[in-house]
Amino acid sequence: MEEFKQVIVVRTDIKMTKGKLAAQVAHAAVEAVLNALEMGLRDWVDLWRSQGAKKVVVKGENEQTLIEVYERARREHLPTALIRDAGRTELPPGTLTAVAVGPAPSSKVDKITGRFKLL
């Protein structure tokens, strides 16, 4: 059976505390799952969860990297979410922090995020 996963790319060129980083990854993960449901991809969400809801957090270079990942995921019709921080705590308002791709078949996700290293 095909493996499903979700990959979350976070920026490595900005400083975030552990808690802030985890919250940004969670924002991206949740929004991409809701995006999948809105796209009518409940089967993908269910299959992914039945396999343990695999999530992989990887390092992106900068803001431009996140935008490119987001745009490629959209072109490929994969669920995705690009997170912009409200900037109430550690970061300037509007800072892009993370982008999630999937849940989707791993082969499709890897075409977009395969080059990134694990955080």
Place this chain on the structure above:
Amino acid sequence: MEEFKQVIVVRTDIKMTKGKLAAQVAHAAVEAVLNALEMGLRDWVDLWRSQGAKKVVVKGENEQTLIEVYERARREHLPTALIRDAGRTELPPGTLTAVAVGPAPSSKVDKITGRFKLL
């Protein structure tokens, strides 16, 4: 208008890398949102998102702390998710790592998680 939030409690007595920790927080966040939808609480999910989907990551002492938070959330009929790691990478199989409470009205969440400090 009432404020909504989601709080994710992570264990501080086990060692996790930044990426592992972020993935565990994301697991808890996603599962609690799906739990909310399954409980028929779409209004809470929508209100929370319309307010920016506030997520707060806090420190729990140990496994027992996480179990208590989960059980209290269930007794109060709040969406929740307790995450047990499959143990394929850094942790022994079955290790409890995180628990999410909400999205729900902040006043209800705070009754359960108000005593924990920010991660």
